[in-house]
Structures are given as C-alpha cells and as structure tokens.
Amino acid sequence: xxxxxxxxxxxxxxxxxxxxxxxxxxxxxxxxxxxxxxxxxxxxxxxxxxxxxxxxxxxxxxxxxxxxxxxxxxxxxxxxxxxxxxxxxxxxxxxxxxxxxxxxxxxxxxx
Amino acid sequence: xxxxxxxxxxxxxxxxxxxxxxxxxxxxxxxxxxxxxxxxxxxxxxxxxxxxxxxxxxxxxxxxxxxxxxxxxxxxxxxxxxxxxxxxxxxxxxxxxxxxxxxxxxxxxxxxxxxxxxx
Numbered sequence: 001x002x003x004x005x006x007x008x009x010x011x012x013x014x015x016x017x018x019x020x021x022x023x024x025x026x027x028x029x030x031x032x033x034x035x036x037x038x039x040x041x042x043x044x045x046x047x048x049x050x051x052x053x054x055x056x057x058x059x060x061x062x063x064x065x066x067x068x069x070x071x072x073x074x075x076x077x078x079x080x081x082x083x084x085x086x087x088x089x090x091x092x093x094x095x096x097x098x099x100x101x102x103x104x105x106x107x108x109x110x111x
Numbered sequence: 112x113x114x115x116x117x118x119x120x121x122x123x124x125x126x127x128x129x130x131x132x133x134x135x136x137x138x139x140x141x142x143x144x145x146x147x148x149x150x151x152x153x154x155x156x157x158x159x160x161x162x163x164x165x166x167x168x169x170x171x172x173x174x175x176x177x178x179x180x181x182x183x184x185x186x187x188x189x190x191x192x193x194x195x196x197x198x199x200x201x202x203x204x205x206x207x208x209x210x211x212x213x214x215x216x217x218x219x220x221x222x223x224x225x226x227x228x229x230x
Contacts, residue, residue, distance in 0.1 A: 046207075
C-alpha cells in the first residue's frame with residue numbers, strides 16, 4: 001500500500017501559523033479517526049505530537065493542533081518558533097493488511 | 112514514564128541475521144496496556160513499522176518483512192526482541208523500539224540504534 005501523501009517541505013516565519021497536510025484514502029484516513037503526527041529533530045527519535053486526529057499528549061504545546069476532513073488530515077502549528085524546525089510524519093490506521101501506514105514526511109523550515 | 116533502550120550489534124554482514132533487544136523500564140510488557148514494537152528508519156527516509164507484540168503473545172508483522180522477521184518477548188526480563196533474517200544493505204537503518212497503542216499510536220520511543228549491513 002502506498003504511503004500517505006505529505007508535502008516535501010513547508011516554511012514559515014516565527015510567529016506565523018503553518019499547516020501540513022496528509023492525504024490518504026477511504027481505507028485509512030477517510031475511515032478511521034486514528035491519525036497521529038510525529039515530530040523528528042535530526043538524530044533524534046520521533047516524538048508523538050498528536051494522536052487520534054486531534055488529541056495532544058500531555059506536555060505537548062497547545063500551539064500544535066490536528067484535524068481531518070474526508071481523506072485528508074492536517075497538522076497546524078501556530079506561533080511558529082525556531083525549535084519547531086523539524087521533520088513531521090503522519091500515520092494512519094488502515095484496513096489493509098499493512099495495519100498502519102506512514103506519510104513520506106514534511107520538512108518544516110522556520111525562516 | 113515508560114523508557115525503552117535498544118541494544119545489539121551495530122554491524123551485521125549480508126545474508127546474516129540482525130538481532131536486537133529492547134529493555135523496558137517504568138512499565139511491564141505483561142501489563143496489557145501497550146503493544147511493543149519495532150520501527151526502522153533508513154538513512155534519509157521516513158520510518159516504517161516492522162513488527163509488534165502484545166502481552167498475550169499475539170504478533171503482528173508488516174507484510175514486507177513477514178517472511179524473514181520474528182518478534183518475541185521475555186516477561187521475566189521485561190524485554191522484547193527482533194530477529195531479521197537474510198539481511199541486505201537495504202536493511203541498513205536506525206532501528207527503534209516503541210510502545211504502540213491499540214489505535215497504532217507510537218507513544219514512547221527508544222533512542223534508536225544504527226544497524227549497518229556491510230561485509
């Protein structure tokens with residue numbers, strides 16, 4: 001099964017808001033409310049930022065929010081900070097034998 | 112807070128078996144609160160899940176690896192392990208162990224260990 005589709009890169013200035021999209025199909029994002037988002041800084045393990053589409057784990061800034069419409073999920077980061085510069089990956093539960101699929105990743109640059 | 116630590120050889124020869132162990136602290140792999148899994152990330156690429164195991168011994172494998180992978184758990188040592196057979200250079204990656212919820216959210220991650228497949 002193909003990976004979820006994310007833009008390769010996005011950029012924004014400090015203080016601005018950006019949105020990263022993650023497009024799947026009716027067998028994954030469109031069917032299940034089990035989308036997660038991970039932040040990964042270079043040389044570090046991924047960190048869970050959003051789960052079940054829009055829920056934030058304890059300790060994650062409320063500048064991070066998630067949503068979903070049809071087959072596309074979105075991660076919005078408001079009040080961009082330099083520390084937000086990282087790679088972001090989405091995942092979704094899927095009805096296929098793959099069980100879980102990852103997005104290709106989006107590199108966020110804070111100008 | 113659950114903590115995970117990967118251990119194992121950093122260099123494996125082609126055609127041989129990659130073996131890694133994940134030691135868990137701050138939680139019990141026999142508790143049923145999480146699945147316990149392995150994810151890898153080839154250099155410059157995104158992550159891909161490999162396998163996970165539940166406290167009752169149920170195992171789940173990504174179809175791409177199913178024919179040459181095995182995951183197991185040792186509840187007495189509170190650790191779980193991965194074996195990947197017949198490795199090639201394409202298996203060179205950072206391997207992470209992580210906890211996985213029923214909805215396939217990976218909430219706790221180890222720091223990762225780089226495994227290089229090379230003669």
